[in-house]
Amino acid sequence: MRRVVSTLFQFLLFLLVFAVGTFLFVFLHLPSVVTKWAEGTRGFQWDGVILMTALFLLILAIQTARNRLRSGAPWTTLAFALAAIAGLLMKFGFMTIEP
Numbered sequence: 001m002r003r004v005v006s007t008l009f010q011f012l013l014f015l016l017v018f019a020v021g022t023f024l025f026v027f028l029h030l031p032s033v034v035t036k037w038a039e040g041t042r043g044f045q046w047d048g049v050i051l052m053t054a055l056f057l058l059i060l061a062i063q064t065a066r067n068r069l070r071s072g073a074p075w076t077t078l079a080f081a082l083a084a085i086a087g088l089l090m091k092f093g094f095m096t097i098e099p
Contacts, residue, residue, distance in 0.1 A: 007075045014052050014083030021048030022092045041097045056080045
């Protein structure tokens with residue numbers, strides 16, 4: 001039960017960092033063009049994904065230092081993957097640039 005609660009907390013933390021990195025904390029300005037339309041250009045802002053990945057690596061480093069990598073890494077990876085999928089389904093990072 002403890003691992004499930006920890007995974008749920010990590011999922012919410014990853015999703016929050018993805019959202020904050022996308023909407024509020026744009027520091028690298030790494031957009032990439034996805035498609036070009038007459039109405040505008042669709043792009044993707046990578047800052048939220050980079051922050052979420054950095055947090056994921058930090059959590060894995062802490063688990064390694066505490067010798068809990070074998071038991072914690074699969075759950076952390078599951079939370080990371082689910083947060084990435086949920087964030088992309090909620091269109092975090094996608095933007096339209098008007099001509």
